[in-house]
Amino acid sequence: MRFEGTLDIAAPRDRVWSFLTDPTQVTTCAPDVQSLDVSDPHHFKVVVRAGVGPIKGTFSMNVQFLELERPKHAAVLARGQAPGSAVQMVSNMDLSEFDDTHTVMEWSSEVTVSGMIQQVGARLMQGAADKITQQLFACIKTKLEASVPI
Amino acid sequence: MAVETAPATTTGTRRMKVHVTVNGQAHEVEVETRTLLVHFLRENLGMTGTHIGCDTTNCGACTVLLNGRPVKSCTVFAVQADGMSVATVEGLEKDGKLDPVQEGFHEEHGLQCGFCTPGMMITAAALLAANPDPSELQIRQAISGNLCRCTGYVNIVKSIQYAARKTRETAGGKAPDGG
């Protein structure tokens, strides 16, 4: 499943870049974070709860920055599992400076779900994955545009 | 991931004593609240006549009467049955006399491997209690929540028709009452 979008973020590009590439900041936009464990600047582990309605899973995600071209481009691989299920999300973010205070972020995410959730929830997954992905990026915009970092 | 053992809340309980009357006999057993009724019957009470054939509420092998209605006991928690009556295949035979449904399944070759049979018979008994003279279509509709892989259903339909005839012929043929 591929999702993409373009965000106009009212924040300077450097600030957007540091937010996106800082595990402690960017994970504040992940759904329902249970724990975060940063092993090195390029790798971290985050446990999140995500789902739709009563279908909710705890996903233990290993996240890795695959590409970092400061301050223009980042690619992130997040791979994790819930019981009997696995999820993988490869996200690409391209930042361009609209002006000093505005950044345009083009993002895309390729989400693969395998196992139980895929089998039992296939008919619901497209919608759920879309929603979770949209929320993630919408949250990034909101946080960056807040006058004080939330 | 971690086992999702939800945090204990102050308002609920993880274990509970349930009182259930099964085939007329009262039982009181403390169980985990997540115990499924079918496991309660099979594991806690040792009544293994009720079978498990799937995990998605499709096959009906676990059908029992809960307060007189046929339900899939894999999709009911034992705690929900607290204070209720349950009837299982073990209770169909009364005082050494087979229920007409049991007789019908034997006479009309309504079973082969026998695994779906208890659930199928319970559903049939409930149907006949509600409708002593069902049409073939009504029988097929009534058992459409019970899967059989051996018989092709034709003889199951005949078995239930046999039981219906038999019940009508036998004055005072007693319907299963769930307890």
Place this chain on the structure above:
Amino acid sequence: MIPASFDYAVARDVGHAIQLLGTSGGEGKVLAGGQSLIPLMKFRLAQPALLIDINRVAGLSAIKENGDLRIGALVRENDLEANPIVRQRYPILVETAAVIADPLVRNLATIGGNLAHADPANDHPATMLAVRASVVAQGPKGERMIPIDELFVDTFTTSLAPDEILTQIRIPKPAPRSGGTYLKLERKVGDFAIAGVAVMIVLDASGKVASAGIGLTNAGPTAIRAGRAEDVLTDQMPDDKTIAEAASRAAAAAEPVSDLRGPAAYKKDVFRVLTRRAIVKAIARAKGGA
């Protein structure tokens, strides 16, 4: 398949259930018929911390006609199907209940659960859209009515607040010269719908369509109303061409996804076919036919 552990509480009454929901911090889940929830729990896809059993709450299992039809949320599908009032005057409800899952599931499954679960594959939502029902929601601040069009927000998501419980469904009394039906195409008994269409038609004295209600099952993230199809019919003589046009509009409104129950394009077309058939049948009923 074994569910994860949970805390269990039996609600004494609606107020108690609401209170339990409120204190569960969003981790509580109401257990009614359980026929959708328990399978999800067995797969551990749903792992509520607290299960609030409302099955022992009195007063939620009645069916009354009192100006409108009032159906308690805990009414089991088989009881709905068998109810004399419903059988006599609301065949669309009988037809809907009769094709939900299978007869054993229907002995426990409740109409309130069917709606509150907000699964687009459930059958009652489309019917309730067609008959323009409302639901009664009860929360800490009391009762409120939610028109059916405002209930379904997204898949598994309703406009009920986290501490609100759906307690009753209200269906307008059928107008004179009205008829409705629910048609569902499923691959086998117990399967989810490939497509389902609920149609409610009211004719005026001249035979024109005074009002039309059309709801679609499994046509998107929620059950949907085929509003433009309704518009096509309204105030028109329902001739073949108009009905065909309405059916096409219904198909156009449907946004099914491709899955094991067929490719999206096929399903869209089935919405057209079923809508046409359902309109014809509903009109026949409105005219006094079966």
Place this chain on the structure above:
Amino acid sequence: MAVEIGGIGQSVKRKEDARFIRGRGNYVDDVKLPGMLYLDIARSPYAHARIKSIDTSKALAIPGVLAVITGKDLVPLKLEWMPTLMSDRQMVLPTDTVLYQAQEVAAVVATERYIAADGVAAIEVDYEPLPVVVDPIKALQPGATLVREDREQKDNHIWHWEVGDKAGTDKAFKDAEVVVKQDIYIPRIHVSSIETCGMVASFDKINGKLTVWMTTQAPHAIRTVIALVAGHLGLSEERIRVISPDIGGGFGGKVPVYPGYVLAIGASVLTGHPVKWIEDRSENIQADSFARDYHITAELAAKKDGTMQALRVKTVADHGAFDAAANPSKYPAGLFHIITGSYPFAKSFVEVDGAYTNKPPGGIAYRCSFRVTEAAFTIERLVDVLALEIKKDPAELRMQNFIPPTAFPYTSSLGWEYDSGDYGRALKLAMDKIGYAELRKEQAAKRAKGELMGIGISSFTEIVGAGPSKHFDILGIKMFDSCEIRVHPTGKAMVRLGVKSQGQGHETTFAQIVAEELGLPVGDIAVEEGDTDTAPYGLGTYASRSTPVAGGATAIAARKIREKAKLIAAHLLEASPDDIEWKDYKFQVKGVPAKSKTMQEVAFAAYTNHPQGMEAGLEAVDYYDPPNLTFPFGSYICVVDIDRGTGEVKVRRFVAVDDCGTIINPMIVEGQIHGGLTMGLAPALYEQINYDDDGNIQGGNFMDYLLPTAMETPNWETAKTTTPSPHHPIGAKGVGESATVGAPAAIANAVVDALAHLGVRHIDIPITPWKVQKILKEKGVAE
């Protein structure tokens, strides 16, 4: 007299029903032993992935979880791999790489079932996904993702197998007046017996004896396999007892050895406690032996008048990640070369290539004798394609071509010697019963009105009853079967067999054979199966082999007893054995009916008054090695109606005429046919297991894998002809699978027939509403 005996040909009510209708069956999940532990299995969400690490700490921290077993734990025990029945090997647990979704990855042993499930949920595996190949045709292309890195051969090709006269067949095709060709895909399906698989393993550390209760159709073969797999750990065959209790349906799915069995045994040996492992339905569908998955290209050469001349078939067989089909060793494509069916092809050639993919292993388990359904479906479909090509009625074309009854025993161009048959008689009976000519008229009238109905025929020939042992073995074990009969002094008999009923009614039918041969009432004969400590060695029940093979053993063992009994009778009657005849279920002095002895009288004498010099007792064992296979056949006719709006296919009528030779119990045979027909309907219209490009299973539980209910199943109509097998001791052929083999083609042919006037020649099964509706749209006839 015959009524009392309950011998061959009578619809004796089943003896086994008594316990089943009371809920007193004893299935493996009903077995409960003191101190029993529970095993549950963690499975891979990925179809192909490297296991980077497995973290079991959280699982082990759960109170009640006693152990977590991973592949690495099995290495020192040399148990991480096990042999398959097809001379391949299969992982018990992976040490490095998983090869299909739902593959076993780790096992949790706990004090309770629920805790074991919690343990499974707590295991954390770090996977690195690898590229996936699910299409066997792509898998065979150069550069395809390699499924089996452990093999020396570095591609996905398992084997090539061919039979027939290639050059002669090619020439016949070159010279033919008419050639039809059809690509046919027979998709992956799953038996889904309502009982899943499971085991209770109980290892007694003191005497080193392992007792297992398990859902196996072949307990003796399993005992041998356990000894071969775990012999190095001290589990020698005399210390292994396999008990196959009541089985809730098998259909072939309970023949193979699954990793769960090995794990349960291993866990019991390690802990010294009994260990129970019971699959969930999802696990059963997703990881246990599948069936079919054959990609077939079939061609038929004929004369313009329809005379069939040659058959050429090329097939790619998807065997998943391990070649674990339970085929006879010499036949990697099973008995697929029965594909010439009921027709006398002068030349034919068949070739099959097996391929590995990232899908679960297996290959034959669906109520079918080793790839016979694939063969019957293909030829019966192809005959209809020819009928359309030359514009001939499909019934007429079949009648014209059938191997004539006078030609039997008939040797096919692919080497089988058909024992007996009268195909025309069966088809004619089916046509009469369904009213074929009237239906054709109705169809013409409906077509004129734009309505769609179709009539489909399938005149299949089956091949069942493996051995003979000179050709048939599994893992080197010859495919004979066995029966032991002990007649007790009071004239009651105990019959033990090497086969194992899973619903076929063996306790009744085998007693009927003995009753017939020995003149003892069927009620006095107890049949026992499935306990390797007591039953004689046999290969088990699958591929419709119980009656053809064990039935032969039973009749011959009984006849051995009768021979001895005759000597005792002569002794009691003070006559020469040559003057004694077996008549009306009694030994009589020839011509003096008043001087007779019953078998009961003889039995008593066998222990109390046997002739001097004769051994006491009245027992016999027979290991029956059939001289040939048996060839049941039948003609099925199906009528369907098609909804022009939704594409739904409704089976309106279905007449099945079967000929399985001598019938032991007509009631049971009819029941077998009903069930087989429903399992023929299922893949024709409903069931399929598909995989997406990532190797995710689609149809992995009963929500998505659509078993027909009583509402989808028509009211089957049956009839029979009887053409005994000339080489079988009682003339029986076996019938358990015929209907499943024969029905899909009749249904598919009916649907194609309904659309044939629009130019339709073929639709792959399952024939879903959307496949039909797509055609209706293309042809402009959709509602």
